[in-house]
Amino acid sequence: MTTIKDVARRAGVAPSTVSNYLTGNARVSPPTAKRIQEAIDELGYIPNRAARSLRVKHTNTLGLIVPDISNPFFSEIVRTINHVSQRMEYTVMLCDSGGDGTREKSLLANLLSQRVDGILMIHTGHRDDYVELATQASRPIVFVDRAVEGIRSVVTDNYTGGKLAARHLLGLGHTRFGILAGNTHVRNVQERLEGFIGEVEEHGYAIEPPCIISGEQTLETGREVDLLLKLRRPPTAIFATNDIIALGAWRKLLEMGVRVPEDVSLIGYDNIEMTQITVPDLTTIGQDKAEMGRQAVLALFEAMETKQVTGETTYIPPRLIVRGSTGPVEETAAAQG
Amino acid sequence: MTTIKDVARRAGVAPSTVSNYLTGNARVSPPTAKRIQEAIDELGYIPNRAARSLRVKHTNTLGLIVPDISNPFFSEIVRTINHVSQRMEYTVMLCDSGGDGTREKSLLANLLSQRVDGILMIHTGHRDDYVELATQASRPIVFVDRAVEGIRSVVTDNYTGGKLAARHLLGLGHTRFGILAGNTHVRNVQERLEGFIGEVEEHGYAIEPPCIISGEQTLETGREVDLLLKLRRPPTAIFATNDIIALGAWRKLLEMGVRVPEDVSLIGYDNIEMTQITVPDLTTIGQDKAEMGRQAVLALFEAMETKQVTGETTYIPPRLIVRGSTGPVEETAAAQG
DNA sequence: TTGAAAGCGCTAACAC
């Protein structure tokens, strides 16, 4: 490996002059600048960042831990974070925890050991476990998509998202609802549910227990939609707490010959790309992932400056995206009730 | 930040003893070991990897550049690479080039500047541009999914994949084929096409130009399937060079009321998860991404040891996955011809 | 404008 000394020798100057040239911290005369640049090109010199950061005490690197990069929801956030970090001359070290708490801890330790300047994290596990982690860490951490109370977080407003879905369905005249829920111990899912059910109840309707089916956040859970339809008074509208589940339900409905939205309306959550391949395409609640990512890195930079680990949670508002899978209650369906 | 000196002072030993304890390079007596560990815990000491790698001349870090982590095809490869690297005690720095050649170069420079020990790369752009890049680089690079001639690469065998698709369709009695192709200047797509068309021709049938539609690797391209069906002698089987395109075609067919596979058979490529949500589910050519990822890091480790940049290309065999979207030519369809 | 020298946190010889 060629070093700054090699370059200096070749250009006939001192290492510190090369350093000055590279960092722009002090002016170097045009002729020497030229000689230095030539030496760099000839030698193919690439500065050693490890050595540099050992001196300057920062790495211009951010850590980012996500549960699963192959999840399109997360990968869109990742893309934005990458993008805005890069514009600020920061590199991001992206790590996939695989939803495994132990691995997550070890990744965090690794990041800290690399001396990243700050950390962005979509955590896995219980939110309360993270306040100690965040306060102990030698670098600021801001949480994304899943809030940690008392620590700077930026998430979307799931409660409002749930309300939005309910309001849309209620506006279409629906009064009997079914719910297909992902892991209900996940905070975000809980909040969507609370928002949805709360809004429905405010309008004087209720959602009885057998109308709520919960499972994993998979296509499989969606397929259990038939259970809902077999009820004595089947729902005319179904809320799935995420699009994957909605897609599973949609497929099952297609197999069963149940028409969407004529026989039953279906609404998802997240607005992943695949919601647009179904026929009809899926009405859903969209989360502004790009905005969430952007705000998250802004918050992190602020935390890095102020050295403040604690902080508020920022809520990014969700929005209703009406497509073809929801419609007014049909006379027939209404007659059944 | 607490350093190894702080720990040493607290434990009443020399820094080198702490180092010995940490690395296990030399034995330390149980009592001192205990005192050192206590000091570490009390101080919350985390070793500085930058400083360490400055000494030891390696970082135990691998670089990985992919065009788009949100693409489920790539993200599965990434997951495997992460996984096997981790077991070998290596950290991977994952970078998303966004399919942008300029950004790709800058990421590579960055990785080199970080002094990663080796680089894995799914490149964007023309393969020939990469041989210089790989030979100039101070660290070994192995290419994944997209081969670079003369440089160590591990890819799946797209030519055979195309053949497999054709053979399956031919075996079902099809003789008139349509093709929906992604960017045909991408090597992998070209090879799939060559394999498919070659096999068809070997059986004495031809695929005329109007039967081949090419565009981007998007749902949109798939939707142009109606052009194929409007031909004077429409195909009874359609090969899409990837699953996204196939999904687009499937949706369009559904809208048009064309039955799959009764009226037309449809086969995709890649075996992404979404091929299983359609009705019927999609017959496709599966690539063993996990195996590709595994072999790639193995190849990289070998290259890191031998310091050999040049090398062969390893081909991972694809396999046919028969599901519901392909079937025998119907009498009706056959009668039309 | 340029150079000499010290030191970031760590490890590896080597001496004790």
Added chain:
DNA sequence: GTGTTAGCGCTTTCAA
């Protein structure tokens, strides 16, 4: 088994 010392590649005073 443990301590001393030098030095990895870089930046940053401070002098010249």
